[in-house]
Amino acid sequence: MTIFICTLTGLAVVVLIVYLAIPIAHMIKNKGKRRDVAEVMYPGDAERQCDFRDKVASGILRNNPGFTYESPEFQALYREEMDRLLKEYQG
Numbered sequence: 001m002t003i004f005i006c007t008l009t010g011l012a013v014v015v016l017i018v019y020l021a022i023p024i025a026h027m028i029k030n031k032g033k034r035r036d037v038a039e040v041m042y043p044g045d046a047e048r049q050c051d052f053r054d055k056v057a058s059g060i061l062r063n064n065p066g067f068t069y070e071s072p073e074f075q076a077l078y079r080e081e082m083d084r085l086l087k088e089y090q091g
Helices: 002-029 037-041 046-063 072-090
Strands: none
Touching: 037 046, 037 072, 046 072
């Protein structure tokens, strides 16, 4: 009976450690990851994040008719705009 209780206690300790270790590992993994304003504004809502990114990209393309999604000029303006919006949202 003692062996059974010790085994269950050991198993419970292992489960508890894994239960705590997984979220900590995710936090460490994502610590250096750069987040954009869409992820900050709509955490966990991929559809709204995508819609927001599309809205920003459409605005840039509307104001700069010669640009395409692949053009380096568009990429630079998009990153600048997302950084500006993130600072504005956090400030």
